[in-house]
Amino acid sequence: MKNEILVIGAGGAGLVSALYAHEAGAKVKIITKEYPTRSQTCMAQGGINAVLEHSTSDSVEEHIKNTLKSAHGLADEEMVRVLCEEAPEAIRWLDSIGVPFSRTEDGNIAQRKLGGASGSRACYAQDYTGLKILHTLYDRVLASDIEILSERYLLEILKSESGVGGVSVLNIRSGEIEQYPSSSVILATGGYSRVYGSHSTNSKSTSGDGIAVAKRAGVKLLDMEFIQFHPTALKNSAILISESARGEGGYLVNSKGERFTNELASRDEVARAINEQIVSGEEVFLDIRHLGEKFIDEELPQERKLAKLYENIDPVKELVPIKPVAHYTMGGIAVDKDSMTNILGLFAVGECANQRVHGANRLGGNSLLELIVFGKRAGKNAVKFSTEIESNELRENYNLQKIISYKNSLNFYEFRDRLAEIFYTKVGIIRDEKSLKTALSEVEEIKAKLPIMGISDKSKVYNTNFIEFLEFINILDLAEVIIKSAINRKESCGAHFMEVLG
C-alpha cells in the first residue's frame, strides 16, 4: 500500500496542494501548528493577480513583464511565465469552488490596480480576499475528507535512505512527540517576517519554522536576504494599512506637514523614502483626511477601525502615524521547477519556498496567486513520490529534552525583542556592511546564551512558553542565514538596499 502524502501547514499553499494531491488519487494528511483557517493567508487584503478574458488593456505578457521588472533580475522567467499563464485558470478554479469574489455589473469578477501593475488585474473579495479564499479552500478540504491534524508543531524532517522519510512533530495539546512516516512531504509553512518581531505586519506565528527545520535537515535555502517592507503600517502596532489608502489618493507627510515622495512608487522606494525621514528625526504620517468621511467608511472601513483602536486616531480628522515594517519574505527554501527541494520527495510551496517568481521584490497580488498555481503543481508532483516505504522506526536527531532542560537565568522574550530591534535597525530597509557585521555578532552572542534562557513553564499540556521558545530558536537560526546572505550581496538589488558609506 502506498503511504500518504504529508502536507505541513494549512494556509493557502498547504490546502491547495492537499486538494490536488487528493484529486490525483493520493491519501493526504495535513498537519498544522494552529487550526487551518488561522494562517497568514487570511490577512491578505489586496487581491490575486490574473489577466482574465474580460480584463481590458492588459495582457499576460504585461503581467509577466511587470513581475520580472519588480523582481530586479532575480526571478526565473520560465517560472514567472508559468505563474502568469496559469493565473486565469487559477481564478476560474477558485470561482468554481465558490470563492465570493467582488463582481462587476456585467457578471464578471471585479479587478483593481495594485502597485507596479500596468493594468487592473487584481481580483478581490472586498477587503477580505485572503480570508475568503482560505475559508473556501478549507471547506473544499472538508468536502474531500482529507484528514487534518491541528495543533502539531514541526520538529524535524526525517530521512530515509533514498530521500525524505517523514516528519516528527510535537503534539501541542499532549506534549508528546509524534512521528509520521512518508516518502512524500510538502512543506507549506509560511515565511519568516517575525524575525522582525513587532516590526512586522505578520501574524505572531510567521516564524519560519519549516525553513529552519528544512535547513537543519540539509535543505538548501535561497536569497534569504530579500524581505519586503510595507511602507504604511501603524506606528505603534505595526498593523497594516492597505496600499489602497495611497492608491485612492492618500498623502505621506512629515512632522512639518511636507510631502516628500511619490506615494505611488514601488513599495521598496516608498519604504526607503519614509525611512530616510524617520532617520533624520521626522515623524511620518498618512494623510487621508481630504478623501472625506463617506469615502473612508466605504472604501477603508477596516483601516479607520484599526487606527482608532491602536493609535487613538481617527483618520477622518487626524494624521495617522506610520512606519514601514517587514511584510513578506521573498527568500526561502530552494526548489526546482517541480517545487521539489534537494531532498528527494520533499517539496516546498508558498511563502516558505523560493520558487523564483518574486526575485528581489514581490509584486502585490502575486503571493496569493503563487499559492494556487504552485500549490496545484506541488500537490500533483508529490503524488509521484508517494511510494511504499519501510515502516521502520525513523531515527530522530532533534534533542527536545536538552532544550527543555536549559537553565532559565535569562528571559528569552527580552532577547526576542532585542533581536527584532537589531534586525529593524541593522538588517532593515537600508543596510551597510558594517552594521550587518555588527548585527551578526550580536545574533551570535544571543545564540550562545540560549542554554541559559530556557523555559520556566515545564508543563506538558499546551505549553505555549515552550512553543514560543522553539519558534525563537528557529528565528535565531534563520537570522544568521539572512545576515550572512545580506553581507555576501554587496550590490543593492530590489528590497536589499546597501548603502555605501563614505
Place this chain on the structure above:
Amino acid sequence: MKIRIKRDSGIIDYNLDLEDITLLEALNSIKTTQDSTLTYSSGCRSSVCGSCSMRVNGKEVLACSYKLKDGDLVEPLKNLPIIRDLIVDMDKAYSFNKKAKAWQSSLSKDIPLTPEDEKINELQSDCILCASCYSACPVYAVNGEFLGPFTLTRMWRYVSDKRELNKKEKIDDIQTNGVWDCTLCNECTLACPQGISSKVDIEKLRFKSSEYGYIDPSFSSGFGFGGTSFDGSPSF
C-alpha cells in the same frame, strides 16, 4: 491597572503599568514579563484569524480588538472544552461544518454573478470561525449535537449562492439538530465580532426549508394551535 484572569488554578489577579491597551497586549505583557505559564491563543492582531476569542465580564470578545478596562474579568469561551487556561478545544465546533456539509456540493463553471449576487452572502463569508457564537449559544449549551451558529451561517452562505446547484440537498442536511432547534434568541448576533447574525441566517434557512416542504417539527407534532412564525416568536 488590574486584570483578573480565570485560569485552571482559579482566578488570578495581575497588575499592569500600561494604560490604553488591548486585552491581547495585556496578555502578551503578562506572559513575557510576569508569568510565562499564562496560556492563551493569538495570531494576526487585526481581527481576521479568529484565534484570540475569549470572554470579558461574561461577553465574548476578540482579545486583539478589545480595549482593556481596570478590573476586567477574563475567562475562556463557554460550551467548549478547556484545554488550558484561556485555550479551548475547537475540534467539536469545527466538526459541525463537516457534519452539515458546509461547502458547495459540486464545482460550477462560469456562472455569472452580479454585485447584487455578491451582496447576498458577503457578510456571511466574513466569518472567521472564532466560535464566539458557540460560546454564547444557549441551545448548544444544552444540546451538544446542535449544528450551531457558524455552521448554519456557512450553510446559508452556500445555499444562497447561485453556484450551488443542489440547494435541496443542502437543506436536507440541516433538518436534524439544525434550523428548527434554534430559539432565535439572538445571543450569537450579539457575540459575533464580525457583525454576522446567524439568527437571521437561520430564519432564512427555515424559509428555504419550507419551500422544500419542510415544516417546523414542533408545529407538526402540536395539537393544531401554535406554531412558528417568522418573526421569531416561540412555537408553543
